[in-house]
Amino acid sequence: MDENRFDSVKDVKWKNVSDGKGEIKFTNRRTKAKLKGLFKGVAFILIAAVSGGVSGAYIVNKKYSNKAYTPINQSLIESKDEDAKTKAVDLPKTNITKVAETVSPAVVGISNKAEGYFGVQDVGSGSGIIFDPNGYIVTNNHVIEGATKITVKLSSGKTLPATLIGTDPRSDLAVIKVDAQNLPVAKFGDSSKVKVGDIAIAIGNPLGEEFSGSVTAGIISALNRKIQYGGAIYKVLQTDAAINPGNSGGPLCNETGEVIGINSLKIGAEANAEGMGFAIGINEAKDIIKSLMDYGKVSRPSLGIYGQGVVSEKNNIQGVYIREVVQGSGASVAGIKPTDIIIELDKKKITKVEDLSDVLDKHKVGDTIQCKIWRNGKTIEVNITLSDVKEKNR
Structure with a gap:
């Protein structure tokens, strides 16, 4: 046998046998390769399983962190909540929000008190608009009609007694005054520029002080409506902004915060109607307010x-x-x-x-x-x- 025949064969081992003679045995390399492949496959599966578990946990934590509070995601949730608060503060204000912030300080609640069986009692309530910083307020005549005592609650929460300056039953307007200075005032606009479809924002105290400062919004539904009420004929703006008892005397504003009307009337459930509120146009109200301020009444031409x-x-x-x-x-x-x-x-x-x-x-x-x-x-x-x-x- 050639001694160098196996020099290039690496997988050669000597095995001792009982007769003392040496025997050469060959080991198959394919078996080892299969074992190595098996080990690699198992390792790959384990790595993939761990990786998939981590990825799944991350996705679940990200998507449902606001719903499931666990020790793992608690710190992440708190961080996101803080970010959300910061983003909320940065949101731009809507026109309605701006109008509410601008006009609401000039809107007051008015209580009508009269002598009753058990003494002075509340007989009605409504809203009013401060139009002069020295305490002059415009409201509806029916809000203060028959009152022996009038009280005004400012947006600050302070309550003051009021005196009657003048009334005009025909237009359903009245002017009262409180003893105060430097009060916030509302800006009167131009109701002749109002168009059907314009944004309309009503502010007042529907149903009394419990809901003071309520803000509702809608549109101008119609112009120059003629409404007959209590023997008088009113030329008014129609709106679908919610106007309820207690809103009377409060402002109807445009989206720039100007008062375009004074809320006065509503056709409600008794007429099987919804969203039909009415406001006296501010242009008509301006002359009446001036006359009430100057003379305590309104002079109108009459046939007699x-x-x-x-x-x-x-x-x-x-x-x-x-x-x-x-x-x-x-x-x-x-x-x-x-x-x-x-x-x-x-x-x-x-x-x-x-x-x-x-x-x-x-x-x-x-x-x-x-x-x-x-x-x-x-x-x-x-x-x-x-x-x-x-x-x-x-």
Whole structure:
């Protein structure tokens, strides 16, 4: 045998046997390779399992950390909560938020107190708007009507007694005053620029002091609505912003924080309607407020008559039937008598009482206007000088 035959074979071992003779045995390399591959596979599986577990825990912790508080994710949750608080502070303010912050300090709660069986009692409440830093407040006439004592609660929580400056039942407006200075005031806007669809924000005390400073928002639903209420005709803005009892006298604002109306009326469940609130346009209110401040009342031109709309099919006459003429009024001086029917005023055809108001609103006390009446089958033309006549409920 060639001695160098196995020099290049590495897997050669000597094995001793019982007869003392040496025997050569070859070990198969393929078996070792299989064992090594098996060990590598097991190691790979273990590593993959550990890695998958760690990754899964991370994903679960990230996605559900706000729902599952465990010792593992507690510190991470607290850190994220702090970040969320910081981000919330940095959120930009909406226009409604800005309006609420600007106007709310000038909105007050008003309590109407009167003598009752058990002494002075609360008989009503509403809201008001501070428009002068020296304590002048505008509200609705029906909020303070019949009051023997009026109290005002400022946005700061301070309560003060108020005195009545003047009222105007026809417009349902009133001005009161508290003894205070440097109060926050609301800015009056221009209601003639208001358009249907504009944002409308109402602020006030719906249902009383318990809900003071409530803010609701909607849109302007309609302009120049004519609403008849309590014997008076109101020219108002309509909005679907929630207006409830106690909101009366509070501001209706645009999205820049200007007061465009004074909340006054609501058609509610009794009319099977929702989202129909009304506010007196601020342009109309401005002149009334000034007059109340200067004179304690509002001077309006009047014919000096009380009547109602009528249609006579027999004579084909339609107009305003006169039931009463006020003594000393312009109508009385012009010779107007009860049972006369006004068919034309200032060259405008008259068919109902509201038509008279439309004409008179365009004039002032002292103006002389032309009037046509129907009397005993004849048309008579007279000139009436408008006067300031104290109105009464009829």
